[in-house]
Amino acid sequence: MTEPDVPPPLPEEPETNHYRPSGQQWLLVGFIVAFGAGFLLYHGLKDNGLGQSAALYVGIPVVIAAVVTLLSPAKKPVGTAMKVTTILLLLSVPVLGEGACCVLLAAPLFYLFAFLTAEAVATARRRRGKSAGPAAFVIPVLLGLLVLEGATPALTPRADSVSSATRIVELPAGKVAAALSLPMRFDSVPRTGILALGFPTPQHDSGGLDIGMSRVINFDGAHHRSGPVAQHHWGTQRSALTLRIATRTANSVTFIPISDTSPMATWLRWDQIDVSWKPVDDHRSEIRWQVNYTRLLSPSWYFGPIERLVTWRAADYLIRGIDTGNVAGHSYHPSAQ
Incomplete structure (x- = not known):
């Protein structure tokens, strides 16, 4: 008997490991x-x-x-x-x-x-x-x-909005105009709530309440960042909001913005600010601070409520910033127009 032909063994193929990222x-x-x-x-x-x-x-x-x-x-x-x-x-x-x-x-x-x-x-x-x-x-x-x-x-829906705040202050109605003509006391009024998250801090207000004059509110700049860290997009330079007194009555005043170089200008545009007051009794007054503005951030359904909250808190902060303590013996006399 003859042995059957056995095919030669095939050469072994080298193993290939296919790389697969983890x-x-x-x-x-x-x-x-x-x-x-x-x-x-x-x-x-x-x-x-x-x-x-x-x-x-x-x-x-x-x-x-x-x-x-x-x-x-x-x-x-x-x-x-x-x-x-x-x-x-x-x-x-x-x-x-x-x-x-x-x-x-x-x-x-x-x-x-x-x-x-x-x-x-x-x-x-x-x-x-x-x-x-x-x-x-x-x-x-x-x-x-x-x-x-x-x-x-x-x-894009309409972006014009209105916010207002009202407070009763310990000041006769006849003295409110005199208090408003004084510079705001920003340094003694703490910012609370959403305003404390890092919004620009107002530092100085020029004061004044005569029709046609400008009133300037100065803000601080962002903190300087050193090294390779990108500088704050708000900038480290001081900024300002400039308002013009447009109208005055016995119990109201209207401010019209002239320019705004503050960081808030990237969020909204101030259109008009109306401040009015009325007596509560012989020693107290109710002050209403209304701000008309145009929202610049979208989407509106998200940033609209946030900006209404911020502007409402800002209006309330400005009422609290009125210098009611230095009005004793001080009367406001508008200049002749």
């Missing part, structure tokens, strides 16, 4: 890409006059969350997107020069749209190969419409 590496890539996209979008919108629009406050978190969710293979992409958003918000202070006040007030908006976008993208990835539900079309359209507020006039 989940942590993909997360790092997503973070870097998200940071770069957010950085470029931020400066692009700022340079084109859209720094106060929803394109910035809605568009940036949408882009960041979409990039992170698409590049992250983590089991919980939504949680990962929220963590990356938190890190980028913290980095916006030293890298972009944003103030803590701005970051705190904008953070809820960033988290909301980062969550909605990450959840939408993650759901789309899980349903890959399946028929897309109506949400796959509704959510992108809705986000697109929200992003365009402040950038497209047709999608």
Whole structure:
């Protein structure tokens, strides 16, 4: 018997290890890409006059969350997107020069749209190969419409608003005009609530209440940042709000803004300030401080209530700043017009 022919053994192929990035590496890539996209979008919108629009406050978190969710293979992409958003918000202070006040007030908006976008993208990835539900079309359209507020006039609602505050002060009605003509006592009135978050601090008021004269309120500058940290976008120089006394009656005065170089000019535009008062009894008066302004930040449904709160608190702060203690023996006599 002859042995059957046995084929020669095949040569062994060398083992090849295909490199596959780990989940942590993909997360790092997503973070870097998200940071770069957010950085470029931020400066692009700022340079084109859209720094106060929803394109910035809605568009940036949408882009960041979409990039992170698409590049992250983590089991919980939504949680990962929220963590990356938190890190980028913290980095916006030293890298972009944003103030803590701005970051705190904008953070809820960033988290909301980062969550909605990450959840939408993650759901789309899980349903890959399946028929897309109506949400796959509704959510992108809705986000697109929200992003365009402040950038497209047709999608931007009216921005004029009014806030007012009222207080009863220990001062006869006949002395209120004299008190208003004195410089405000900003140094002895603490700022509380939302005003204490980091808004510019008024330092000096020129005083005066004659029709046609200018009244100047000076503000301090932002703290200087040393080293490689980006300088505060408000600047370290002092700023001022200049008002003109437009009308005067026995129980009211109207201020019209002439110029505003304070950081608040990026949030809103003052249109008119009306101060009126009436007697409560022989020793007390009720003072009403009303501010008419135009909101500059979008989206309106988010920043509208915030600006109403800030302007209401500012009006109340100004009433408390009236120098009622140095009016004894001082009477206001308007100059001849």
